[in-house]
Amino acid sequence: MARVVRIFKTLRNHWKKSTAGFCLLAYGSHWIYGKHCDNLLRRAACEEAQVFENHQILPHSAIKKATVFLNLAACKGKAMTLFEKNAAPILHLAGIDITLVKTDYEGQAKNLLELMEKTDLIIVAGGDGTLQEVITGLLRREGQVPLSKIPIAFIPLEGTNTLSHTLYPERENKVQQITEAALSILKGETVALDILQIKGEQDQPVFAVQGIRWGSYRDASLKSSNLSPWQQPRYLLEPVNSQHPRTLDSMSICTEPDAISKGQFIQLGVEKMTDPLLPPGDSQVLLASRCSLHLPQGTEGHFSIDSEEYEAMSVDVTLLPRKLHFLCHPTRKQELLQRPTATGHC
Template sequence: MAGAGKVFATLRNHWKKTTFGVCLLSWGGNWLYGKHCDNLLRRAACLEAQVFGNELIPSNMPLKKATVFLNPAACKGKARNLFEKNAAPILHLSGLDVNIVTTDYEGQAKKLMELMENTDLIIIAGGDGTVQEVITGLLRRADEAAFSKIPIGFIPLGKTCTLSHTLYPESVNQVQHITNATLAILKGETGPSMCCRSREK
């Protein structure tokens, strides 16, 4: 009991350090719990994507080609890491033939879209600005009428993505936003509707 009394006395005499230590431990615990929850989300999404990858396709049918326009500058330069940790594994496990096109400067996605060859699926990985660039490039193509029929998916990587919160309001954090959006693409929840809305503006 005497030892316990000394401990309490020490804590009381150094209450500022004690308070700081308790806050630090609490923050660390919450941070670790958040990381654990994020890993569970990633694992669940990968398992779901694996189901698509395990589907049998005829031997004479080529893999479905997906072209990803990735803006690494989104989210203050964190977009590439966010994509590689949360979206890329899901896409690769799904059995898609994924071609990642990384932009190096503002406006490049628009130019690349104008020159892009045929693909089965277009995936925009970035923020609202990246979406605008890709759609603008699509509308400037000579074969825009035919090309706009290609399904378009959006993986939100921007710091504040208005479109992602509109499409996935149930997502509560960034990892869930990204995994939900990527799985939605695999489930066919894509379409040329974004092109139509852009054309109307």
């Protein structure tokens, strides 16, 4: 009993050190518990993958070889570790032969696609930029008709991946998000998504699966230092992944007002933090399968095409209906099929 009293006296006399020690102990316990939960998720996913291989129940048994495009810079340089620990074991256990293509700099994936050998599946492991590069390189390549039939799997490694919200359920745990994406490859459920072809006057076309944005809200989302609520109107184009019903193959073209008050700008900006596609009440919306965006001469700024930055210029945007097939989570496919066919915005 006397020993216990001495311990309490010591803790009371050194309460600052004791508090710091308890905080470190609590943080360490939480960290260890999180690692333990991650290991349980990995083990469960590997066991499920082993079932697919042992019982030979792969719904797309023709898939024997997959080409993986891995962005080494994704997730602050941790992409390789995340892929090797959470996704690669699942694919290996399912008997899929993987060819790993590592990208080190912007634009490399487009060039490497020109050298890609025959494959049954393309896997993109990274963020929005890597996916946009692969799609652009794929559709630019000569003889693209057979290539566009190859299913594409997206393994989200970045913190913010817009397409992952369409293909997979929302998950806060990164390990669970990656393992579920890898298991979705084995389950073989695919969904056809529309693609936007964006072409300038001289450049080769760029292809997007999520859309193109331009204007003040786009700048604000990138934390631009030069921000004014009275800049040019915002334009947003998207293909299929919004929730607005349509009857024909089309994108919706949304233009926001030329000028709004500072209060309106801030209020709508706060609302867009929850729903980035939310248009103001006085915006104009049109439906079209093709759009030409002509910018005044001397216009400065940048577009965001699938969250990647491009110099703003006059462009022609064409909708390519159901151009590419993406592997997705079975529940998300059911939701997409039950939802009215969607459109995009400009």
